[in-house]
Amino acid sequence: MDDSIKSKKALCAEDLRRGILTEEFEPGSYLDEVELSERYGISRPPLRETLRQLAGEGYILLHENRGAQVAPMTHKTLRNFFVAAPMIYAAVTRLAAEHATPAQIARLKDTQRSFRAAIASGNAADRALWNQRFHSVLGEMADNEFLLPSLRRLLIDHTRIGMTFYNPRKEAMACVSAIAADQHDQFIALIEAGDAEAAADLAVAHWELSRAQIESFVTPDSISIPLGQAPGAEQRKGAS
Amino acid sequence: MDDSIKSKKALCAEDLRRGILTEEFEPGSYLDEVELSERYGISRPPLRETLRQLAGEGYILLHENRGAQVAPMTHKTLRNFFVAAPMIYAAVTRLAAEHATPAQIARLKDTQRSFRAAIASGNAADRALWNQRFHSVLGEMADNEFLLPSLRRLLIDHTRIGMTFYNPRKEAMACVSAIAADQHDQFIALIEAGDAEAAADLAVAHWELSRAQIESFVTPDSISIPLGQAPGAEQRKGAS
DNA sequence: AAAATACATATTGTCTACCATCGCGATCCG
DNA sequence: CGGATCGCGATGGTAGACAATATGTATTTT
Numbered sequence: 001m002d003d004s005i006k007s008k009k010a011l012c013a014e015d016l017r018r019g020i021l022t023e024e025f026e027p028g029s030y031l032d033e034v035e036l037s038e039r040y041g042i043s044r045p046p047l048r049e050t051l052r053q054l055a056g057e058g059y060i061l062l063h064e065n066r067g068a069q070v071a072p073m074t075h076k077t078l079r080n081f082f083v084a085a086p087m088i089y090a091a092v093t094r095l096a097a098e099h100a101t102p103a104q105i106a107r108l109k110d111t112q113r114s115f116r117a118a119i120a121s122g123n124a125a126d127r128a129l130w131n132q133r134f135h136s137v138l139g140e141m142a143d144n145e146f147l148l149p150s151l152r153r154l155l156i157d158h159t160r161i162g163m164t165f166y167n168p169r170k171e172a173m174a175c176v177s178a179i180a181a182d183q184h185d186q187f188i189a190l191i192e193a194g195d196a197e198a199a200a201d202l203a204v205a206h207w208e209l210s211r212a213q214i215e216s217f218v219t220p221d222s223i224s225i226p227l228g229q230a231p232g233a234e235q236r237k238g239a240s
Numbered sequence: 241m242d243d244s245i246k247s248k249k250a251l252c253a254e255d256l257r258r259g260i261l262t263e264e265f266e267p268g269s270y271l272d273e274v275e276l277s278e279r280y281g282i283s284r285p286p287l288r289e290t291l292r293q294l295a296g297e298g299y300i301l302l303h304e305n306r307g308a309q310v311a312p313m314t315h316k317t318l319r320n321f322f323v324a325a326p327m328i329y330a331a332v333t334r335l336a337a338e339h340a341t342p343a344q345i346a347r348l349k350d351t352q353r354s355f356r357a358a359i360a361s362g363n364a365a366d367r368a369l370w371n372q373r374f375h376s377v378l379g380e381m382a383d384n385e386f387l388l389p390s391l392r393r394l395l396i397d398h399t400r401i402g403m404t405f406y407n408p409r410k411e412a413m414a415c416v417s418a419i420a421a422d423q424h425d426q427f428i429a430l431i432e433a434g435d436a437e438a439a440a441d442l443a444v445a446h447w448e449l450s451r452a453q454i455e456s457f458v459t460p461d462s463i464s465i466p467l468g469q470a471p472g473a474e475q476r477k478g479a480s
Numbered sequence: 481a482a483a484a485t486a487c488a489t490a491t492t493g494t495c496t497a498c499c500a501t502c503g504c505g506a507t508c509c510g
Numbered sequence: 511c512g513g514a515t516c517g518c519g520a521t522g523g524t525a526g527a528c529a530a531t532a533t534g535t536a537t538t539t540t
Contacts, residue, residue: 007493032520033520034521042494043496046495048285048289049288050292052289053293055296056292056295056296056297058389064502064521064522065501065502065503066520066521067521080384081386083335083384084331084384085386088386088387091324143320144320144324145320145393146320146328149389149390150328150387150389157386247522247523249523272491273491273492274491283524283525284492284525286524288492289522304493305491305532306532307491307492
């Protein structure tokens, strides 16, 4: 009875966010105003307001006279993501450990429970969304209006990247998920203890885990074909 | 002939931003939809879209059924600002030095010219706005969609803080402005040279200048009464 | 007399309907 | 076959009306 009383417009915004995060709406694709307004049972003016808001949050781009485009993901996006993520994540986590309230810690624990349940279910979207939620709560704990905009922007693409590559059948993936979930528990413990330094270090480690996983998908060939190398062919990783 | 062909809605958004940055609209005050829509000659729907957008950019806060509030500034805001600013400024400046294009450098030089002109004119609003513009161009140079949201948010309040305290009559202020302008020139030189490390260091120095100035206004009394000391009274600087 | 409640008013939120404008594709002509 | 023009669909914007909500005032009750 917390989100059930929300207006249709708020529900629309939430569902659009969810759809974009799960890549139900593909990055780079365009959204049709009338189609969406009909789908959510609202008229065009409030829908257009919602789109503006989502644009402000970084979910979509508005092109004058050419409609709303789901934020695209290019290799440049990925590059920039890799540059910004560790700094912001570490800073936010440090602040979260310094400022977290008991109520927020309780919310974080609830979210972590749901995250583990999602991993067990093998549902990629649920896993990604609950992971996003977990880190959003960390952001709320940090309580710094100047860092949160970047954190939110990062989490959008981090979630979408996770959706792109996640595959619950692969063993390595399950292993990574298990480690990530354990690290989340460590986050909770360190934040409860108020150990900002250790929390920031853990954030870096958590990021490294994610980074390695992403990189293993960007350059997958070097791992999957280790057999039958041509004589003299050294194992090269970079794509010419 | 670049901004003269813009729609009324875009002009409205621009003017609202300007008004908020110059504190023409006071932090924490509320905006009236019908009044603004009449003032800018547009109807309520597009104005409401504009407000949503500004909310996304951090200029205002939208309270359900209670209208739009200019982003307030409290001591907590200031505290958070001090925490986030040096990190983001340094990171953005480093990236700007790495990625700047000749066209962007030309724009930066133009902006710097206008900034110096504003200082000479003694107009607080112009000085603040051109300083904001200068750092916005640095942000564009950095070209990282994950850091820019926080940078933009920082620049809003940095500009407003500057407006609050700026006073062209004070000698110390003119001195600080001169140093700031010189540092801007150094930014340009280092970015043209592509020296990312030095640029990042300069960003920290530039921040320190601003920080010291802000702090000197938060605790101004200790400076203004150095005459007529009682015998034996040692010169103490700290408040209380 | 003070506090709580109910009402009146103003503002926000939404809808319908319509017109203007811009992009883009299809068609037509050189 | 290439380029220009026309038409259509989608977005951008306007107007007026109504519903929903919050606030402030006045009334009532204890």
